[in-house]
Amino acid sequence: MGSVSKIACISVLSLSLGTGAAQASSTHIIVNNSIVTSDETYQSHGITMVSLNAVQSLPGVSITWNNSTKTVAIDRNGEKTLLKAEKKSATLGSKNITLPVATTLKNGRIMVPLRFIADSSSAYVSWNPKSQTAYIAKANxxxxxxxxxxxxxxxxxxxxxxxxxxxxxxxxxxxxxxxxxxxxxxxxxxxxxxxxxxxxxxxxxxxxxxxxxxxxxxxxxxxxxxxxxxxxxxxxxxxxxxxxxxxxxxxxxxxxxxxxxxxxxxxxxxxxxxxxxxxxxxxxxxxxxxxxxxx
Structure with a gap:
């Protein structure tokens, strides 16, 4: 998949996931068979937001937070993704990406759109409307x-x-x-x-x-x-x-x-x-x- 198509896919799937999740009274997130605790996720304008801590366990991915610049850096096999807190933009390699909602700081945690962080990590993501559960899967x-x-x-x-x-x-x-x-x-x-x-x-x-x-x-x-x-x-x-x-x-x-x-x-x-x-x-x-x- 080309970079432009991938970026478009990220945005569309983010909105699709958020639309379903917004209808739920509670949303569950499972990362590699581990349930993400409720204090590490919330809804923002119908989009599922998740703490970076929830995806630190994904293999082959390095995620760092620069407190002075309020910037998240994601390194996946040399491919860099950068995004700043309180911003709706990010960079994936040399491409600029518009996020569905801005990243935020909440209770000392950086919160980002679930679909974006998973796709940036090259993980499989799916939404189960029957159980109101989002799955992120990437085997080591x-x-x-x-x-x-x-x-x-x-x-x-x-x-x-x-x-x-x-x-x-x-x-x-x-x-x-x-x-x-x-x-x-x-x-x-x-x-x-x-x-x-x-x-x-x-x-x-x-x-x-x-x-x-x-x-x-x-x-x-x-x-x-x-x-x-x-x-x-x-x-x-x-x-x-x-x-x-x-x-x-x-x-x-x-x-x-x-x-x-x-x-x-x-x-x-x-x-x-x-x-x-x-x-x-x-x-x-x-x-x-x-x-x-x-x-």
Whole structure:
């Protein structure tokens, strides 16, 4: 994309994001799976503003604040972006940019338009109107390298750490709270997975160094019902997105945080559990090879 097109895109997307956010009573911002606290974001004329602190964790980006000149400098692999507090203009390389609203100083923090700072950092940004959530995603090189590893357990451990994004509803788990989390992978694969927390299950697919939520559902474990998912033979109470159909066996891990161990098994097309076992959690490689899993 050329510089002029990129600048135009930044401005248009900033306004699009702000329009949706202005309709919300509260806006959530998630940067690489971490929720930005409410005191680091606010609305200005329908535009989502965020503290620079919220995006300091983005990899490959150096952000500095010059208090004497009230100037923010963003360095992304040698490409410089400069903007001043209380100004609606900025420079991206040699190009001048007009911001939708002026940057501000608030409670000792420099606040900037969310879309601008994310695009200046070459991060992926999306707005989910269903949950009133803005996502900023940019995986670091270590996670990307591990995800492409030939070792399945290493790749799976990285897969669940990649930045997650969603355009679907957000279901909060209900019932008796526990510290268990279930992970399901198609046998021999790491490019898609399910995460189950209590009565909510989510299905993610990985592309472009991020995990996108494809399907989410709430189920009633007291009511059996036939399903295209052998490991989930329960009645679905509500759902959003496209429910997947998985052919072949499923690899299942149950993380028990309270005791620091993971139980595991394979699940065949009939829902039968095969080769169960249990191991202590390895902090280096969260997952491990399951006996008899075909790769």
């Amino acid at each position: 090189n270590e996670i990307k390298s591990k995800y492409t590893s030939d070792e399945l357990n290493v790749s799976r451990g990285a897969a669940i750490k990649l930045p997650k994004v969603s355009n679907l509803k957000d279901f909060t788990p209900k019932g008796y709270e526990n510290l268990n989390t279930d992970y399901y992978f198609p046998e021999g694969k790491s490019n898609s997975f399910f995460i189950q927390e209590m009565d909510v299950i989510s299905y993610y697919k990985i592309s472009n160094d991020r995990s996108e939520l494809i399907w989410i559902a709430r189920f009633d474990s007291t009511k059996k019902e036939s399903s295209s998912l052998s490991f989930l033979p329960y009645k679905l109470v509500e759902q959003d997105g496209q429910k997947p159909t998985i052919q072949g066996r499923i690899t299942h891990f149950n993380f028990m945080a309270a005791i620091g161990e993971i139980s595991y098994n394979l699940i065949d097309n009939n829902g039968k559990e095969l080769n169960p076992g249990q191991k202590p959690v390895d902090p280096i490689n969260f997952f491990f090879d399951i006996p008899y899993e075909q790769k």
